[in-house]
Amino acid sequence: MKYFGSGRSGAFDWFFQRVSGIVLLVTLFLHFYVMHFAIEGPITYEKVMVRLSSPGWKALDIVFLIFAVYHAVNGFKLIIDDYVHSTVLRAVTIGLLWVMGIAFLTIGIMTIVNLRVQS
Amino acid sequence: MKVFQPQKRYRLHPGYIAWILHRVTGVLLGLYLFLHIWVIHYLAQGEQAFNKVMGIVQSPLFLVLEVGLLGTVVYHGINGLRVILVDYGNMAKREIFRKAVYVTFALSAAIIIAGGIPMLMHAFSH
Numbered sequence: 001m002k003y004f005g006s007g008r009s010g011a012f013d014w015f016f017q018r019v020s021g022i023v024l025l026v027t028l029f030l031h032f033y034v035m036h037f038a039i040e041g042p043i044t045y046e047k048v049m050v051r052l053s054s055p056g057w058k059a060l061d062i063v064f065l066i067f068a069v070y071h072a073v074n075g076f077k078l079i080i081d082d083y084v085h086s087t088v089l090r091a092v093t094i095g096l097l098w099v100m101g102i103a104f105l106t107i108g109i110m111t112i113v114n115l116r117v118q119s
Numbered sequence: 120m121k122v123f124q125p126q127k128r129y130r131l132h133p134g135y136i137a138w139i140l141h142r143v144t145g146v147l148l149g150l151y152l153f154l155h156i157w158v159i160h161y162l163a164q165g166e167q168a169f170n171k172v173m174g175i176v177q178s179p180l181f182l183v184l185e186v187g188l189l190g191t192v193v194y195h196g197i198n199g200l201r202v203i204l205v206d207y208g209n210m211a212k213r214e215i216f217r218k219a220v221y222v223t224f225a226l227s228a229a230i231i232i233a234g235g236i237p238m239l240m241h242a243f244s245h
Contacts, residue, residue: 018206021199028192042177045166052162065156072149079142085122100153108156114163 010081013074020071027064058112065108073101133220141198144191151188182242186235193234194227 051057161172201223204210210219
């Protein structure tokens with residue numbers, strides 16, 4: 001318990017933050033282009049469903065979502081590592097981060113996958 | 120865990136400001152991502168629910184706030200690329216480091232202005 005959470009070196013986290021960052025630059029630019037230039041006018045259910053009914057877009061969106069949530073959670077973890085030193089507070093904040101990350105990842109994937117069923 | 124308190128305070132040199140901005144925009148983007156996932160989850164609640172919530176987030180107020188989103192994304196992305204080039208490229212070099220930071224600031228500002236003006240014009244044309 002003394003060295004709670006310090007069993008890993010963090011080298012993978014460091015490296016993959018850069019890899020996911022580059023992936024996000026590409027996917028986010030595509031996301032931006034599709035939502036603001038490929039679509040005319042306000043975004044509506046119908047316009048979103050046109051794309052999201054195709055398995056290719058669904059797969060791409062899920063990959064995008066996973067990379068984005070990973071990058072965000074890893075970033076928050078980095079900040080916790082920098083500022084939160086007490087063992088108890090680290091356990092609470094990192095635990096909360098895991099719960100939030102998994103919860104929002106699940107909500108996001110369910111949103112993308114469930115679309116056809118709901119329409 | 121032994122915690123080493125800093126013995127010195129850093130001057131606010133450009134690289135330090137870039138780091139602070141990266142951290143602040145990172146936190147904002149992380150919070151935005153969670154909010155965004157929550158808003159878009161209404162897509163699975165059917166057409167009416169989704170169009171209602173999208174009507175709110177595409178109102179003029181949110182279109183103005185979106186300029187802030189553009190700014191945080193653009194800065195975080197460009198500075199992130201600079202950080203990668205500090206790690207793997209030549210941007211850690213003494214003669215280049217500071218220039219690279221200024222280029223990051225200038226490029227971000229240019230993109231924010233170039234994107235922000237039409238966005239604001241669109242928001243106020245409603």
